[in-house]
Amino acid sequence: MDDEEARARLLDAAEALFYADGIQAVGMDRIRAESGVPLKRLYRIFPAKEALLTAYLERRDRRWLTSLRAATAGAPDPIAAVFDWLAGWFAEPGFRGCAFMNAYGELATGPAGVLDVVRRHKAELRALLAELAGPDDDLADQLLILVEGATAVAALDPGPAPAHRAGAAAAVLAATSRRSAGT
Incomplete structure (x- = not known):
């Protein structure tokens, strides 16, 4: 080997x-x-364990965001596609919530390198949601809260239902944003 x-x-x-x-x-x-x-x-x-943990989270970040980007690319409604993708993830066997928030929860005062990876992942997720939301920064922030909230709820009760409920709320927010923008 x-x-x-x-x-x-x-x-x-x-x-x-x-x-x-x-x-x-x-x-x-x-x-x-x-x-x-x-x-x-x-x-x-x-x-050190910190180096392994950092590498694991960095690899997971790349795979997770690449998969989410692929799910939204070319989708007729990319915001809905985010929540459809989440529903599938939440229904996977062994789903235990967000690996990044789990790491943060365990190591909130822990190694700076690990916490940097967690923060960078959340910033990259927010940037992806901003791309999908268009010029409405408030909508991107609201979508991030819905994604994170649905993930936390699904960690406690795995299954697609939290993603579906958050997706319905996202649809209302997106429609309101479009009306406000006059499109």
Whole structure:
């Protein structure tokens, strides 16, 4: 196994374990065991748990936002497509809410590098929603609140219903925004 394969295996194990069980509950030895990567190589690739956690969140950010962008690209109603995509995500087996908010909740006073990734993810999500909302900055902020709120509610009671309810509210807000803009 080369370092690239070892890195991928470590990130796969970290993602599965951190998301399912929480960051504090998962030690490096457990990640080593799950990944099959020797401990010496693990620490050569990721010298500290913070480095592994940061890499896991950065990879998840890229995949998550790429998937959401793909779901909205070319959609007749891209705002509705956001909430349809969320409904599918919320219904996935093992859904445990937002990995970024979960990390923030566990490490709110924790490593600055990890918290920077969380903040950057939320800023990128807000930027994507702003692209979809058009010139109405208030609508982008409102959509972000709906996305985050639906995700929090779905973490407590998984399933598509929170996304559908938030999507209905988003449709009303978008229609109001269009009327206000005169379009």
